[in-house]
Amino acid sequence: MNFIRQIERFQTLNKLIHQQCTGTPDELASRLGISRRQLYAHIEDLKVLGLEISYSRKLGSFYFNESKHLKIEFNLEVLEPEENIKTFGGKLLNLFPCFFYARNETNLAV
Template sequence: MNFIKQIERFQMINKLIREQRTGSPVEFASRLGISRRQLYAHFEELKLLGLEVSYSRKINSFYFNNRKHLKIEFNLEVLENEEKNKTFGGKCINLLQCFFYARNDHHLAV
């Protein structure tokens, strides 16, 4: 799966769970264009990040049961040579040099 598509999928998962509008597991997976098995694999990835997802039959939706949610930001910009040299991590692709990094409120994590 390409990187941008994966980001978009996690944005949609986050949005629908926060709004408690996912529907049943089958409906949610169908809405995302993935299998139910893939949906639960994504939930396992979220769990590794500290986000626990549960399902409520009463509201017919998944929800974050620890009141946390994802904050996903994606920024694409052209870097000058001087700025590229200051950036650590990432991956070089033939046509486009890309740098990916993780950030929290206090420092950059490479």
């Protein structure tokens, strides 16, 4: 389940940046199990959401420039057939044993 791993990475990245204890970019990338290039792509994704992130050589860490931080919520649950009917508005589709949904909010950075 790569998407769960991706969410966990963003949670860890957010926590470490918020605590200002990421270490160097290479250390952080290693800690997250990704390449340095992927790390900077993730940081750029956070910047696109409206977070200002910088790196301090003095601190040896990335940090948020403002008091904003990322709120990450993830909910995964298996739905019973009765719930599937409610979710799909009365039409039962037995294609998947569980139902996934995503909520897109433009104000994630608060």
